[in-house]
Amino acid sequence: MISLDPIGHVRSTLTRREHAPKQGHEGAPVARLVFEPRVILALANVQRGDELLVLTWLHEADRDTLQVHPRDDPRLPLTGVFSTRSQDRPNPIGVHRVRVTSIVGPAELEIADLEAFDGTPVLDIKTVLDRLRER
Amino acid sequence: MISLDPIGHVRSTLTRREHAPKQGHEGAPVARLVFEPRVILALANVQRGDELLVLTWLHEADRDTLQVHPRDDPRLPLTGVFSTRSQDRPNPIGVHRVRVTSIVGPAELEIADLEAFDGTPVLDIKTVLDRLRER
Numbered sequence: 336m337i338s339l340d341p342i343g344h345v346r347s348t349l350t351r352r353e354h355a356p357k358q359g360h361e362g363a364p365v366a367r368l369v370f371e372p373r374v375i376l377a378l379a380n381v382q383r384g385d386e387l388l389v390l391t392w393l394h395e396a397d398r399d400t401l402q403v404h405p406r407d408d409p410r411l412p413l414t415g416v417f418s419t420r421s422q423d424r425p426n427p428i429g430v431h432r433v434r435v436t437s438i439v440g441p442a443e444l445e446i447a448d449l450e451a452f453d454g455t456p457v458l459d460i461k462t463v464l465d466r467l468r469e470r
Numbered sequence: 471m472i473s474l475d476p477i478g479h480v481r482s483t484l485t486r487r488e489h490a491p492k493q494g495h496e497g498a499p500v501a502r503l504v505f506e507p508r509v510i511l512a513l514a515n516v517q518r519g520d521e522l523l524v525l526t527w528l529h530e531a532d533r534d535t536l537q538v539h540p541r542d543d544p545r546l547p548l549t550g551v552f553s554t555r556s557q558d559r560p561n562p563i564g565v566h567r568v569r570v571t572s573i574v575g576p577a578e579l580e581i582a583d584l585e586a587f588d589g590t591p592v593l594d595i596k597t598v599l600d601r602l603r604e605r
Contacts, residue, residue, distance in 0.1 A: 337471040337527055337591065339561050375561055376536040379550035387552075390525075390545035390563055392472050401511040417522075417595045426474050426593045427507055428525055430565060456472065458561045460552045 341392065341443070341456035342377075343370035350453045366449045368457055370442040383438055386463040389431045389449065393457040429455075432463060439444035476527065476591035477512075478505035485588045489494065501584045503592055518573055521598040524566045531536070533563035547571040564590070567598060600601040 347366035367388065370378060381387070400423035402413045416424040429451060437445035482501035488538040503524065505513060516522070535558035537548045564586060572580035 337474040337476070337593075339474065341472070342560050374536065374552075377550045377552045380536065380553035381550065385553070388565060390561075390565070402514065411539065415511075415512045415516065417512045418515035418597050420519070420596055424512065424594060425477050426525075428563065428594050430523060430525070430596065454547065458472075459559060459563050461555055461565065462553050 339392070339458055341371070341458060342374045342460075343457040344367055345369075345391065345449065345451045345453060345455040345457060347449065347453045347455075348453065349451070365436065365447070366446055367439060368444045368446060368460070370444075370457070372442060375441050378400060378442070380442075381435060381438070381444065381460075382470075383435055385435045387433055387435060387446075388461045388463055389433050389446070389451075390459040391429040391431065391451050392458055392460075393422045393427035393429050393451075394454075394456060395452065396424065398423075398425055400424065400428060423460040428458065474527070474593055476593060477595075478503055478592040480504075480526065480584065480586045480588060480590040480592060482584065482586065482588045482590075484586070489532070498573070500571065501581055502574060503579045503581060503595070505579075507577060510576050513577070513579075515544035516570060516573070516579065516595075518570055520570045521553045522568055522570060522581075523596045523598055524564075524568050524581070524586075524592060525594040525596075526564035526566065526586050527593055528557045528564045528586075529589075529591060530587065531557040531559065533558075533560055533562060535559065549574070563593065 348364050403421045405411045432451050433448050434449050435444040483499050538556045540546045565582050568581040568583045573581050
């Protein structure tokens with residue numbers, strides 16, 4: 336068993352599962368990431384315009400689901416969740432590619448293109464690796 | 471606190487931290503993913519040639535590290551870990567893009583381009599989303 340303590344959470348106008356777009360590029364609103372004070376040093380180099388991977392804990396997901404109809408479309412055949420981006424899966428970790436639109440404060444970022452609900456725990460963030468300019 | 475139970479583990483000839491390439495494309499060996507029997511149904515649609523995101527638990531990482539010299543190069547300035555791909559971070563979840571080279575069995579895949587060590591726990595796998603052919 337592995338234990339995780341969230342580093343922060345999502346603040347968004349998306350508040351109910353039914354309202355979330357299936358993927359961020361289908362119309363997610365601007366959202367904020369609010370971090371725990373203990374991780375502020377780890378945010379020191381995040382800048383406006385950065386492309387980041389945000390890892391979230393999809394706390395409303397069903398962890399017993401192993402197969403789904405992709406995109407909740409019953410016309411599509413049942414598919415193993417590891418071949419989908421379904422939220423429902425044994426360890427529901429969301430991977431979201433987002434862009435930083437504003438540094439709101441030392442522990443708060445405004446970002447575009449995040450489809451997660453208000454209150455979603457944030458587990459980790461990473462740079463999107465640029466192979467021409469690795470860091 | 472969030473609890474995770476790994477869905478499987480990495481089997482690889484990479485056995486020591488010092489020997490791992492910094493990123494998969496710098497020369498990771500072929501590796502296998504060995505899954506727990508309870509998640510076999512979730513693997514049903516994974517095929518040879520698929521591009522997958524593999525999420526791992528970087529169990530040798532230091533979870534108290536908030537800033538690092540990128541790529542372990544002391545000439546590079548200390549940088550907040552959220553702007554890097556350092557293993558050392560509060561919740562050390564690895565995100566690896568890999569290609570399935572063979573379906574070894576119902577609970578075992580052979581993959582290319584994975585830089586993780588032998589025994590690394592696997593938390594989740596997802597399709598790399600193809601926006602022209604979402605599923």
